[in-house]
Amino acid sequence: MRWKGKVMEQASNEVEPRLAYATVAARYWETYLPSRLATVPLADRRAFFEDLGSQVAQMVDYLAADNLRASSRPQDPPELTRRKATMARMRAEDEALAELVYLPKERGTKSRETPTYLTGE
Numbered sequence: 001m002r003w004k005g006k007v008m009e010q011a012s013n014e015v016e017p018r019l020a021y022a023t024v025a026a027r028y029w030e031t032y033l034p035s036r037l038a039t040v041p042l043a044d045r046r047a048f049f050e051d052l053g054s055q056v057a058q059m060v061d062y063l064a065a066d067n068l069r070a071s072s073r074p075q076d077p078p079e080l081t082r083r084k085a086t087m088a089r090m091r092a093e094d095e096a097l098a099e100l101v102y103l104p105k106e107r108g109t110k111s112r113e114t115p116t117y118l119t120g121e
Helices: 017-032 034-038 042-071 078-100
Strands: 002-004 007-009
Touching: 017 034, 017 042, 017 078, 042 078
Parallel strands: none
Antiparallel strands: 002 007
């Protein structure tokens, strides 16, 4: 993970979850919450987003365990348990990011999105 300009960039594909969440948060805030981002001093942004990434990671761990507990039974075969754990983690990530990172977009930021024809979506 390294800083480039105002945001962090991923240096490799294997990044600790808290740092990956920090990168997601930094990119989202830079794109959709520029006024809110401007309230965080430039010198403090790395620490701010690393802390936010840690909060997201902790929430994901807690919610994933809770989701898995709610959906699992002791008699489930190991493969089913693995699949349920994957789904529980995905749901937990969605919930945590929605609550802590994906705050309502500021007005006028829609034009800052990368056009889908450039992203292949």
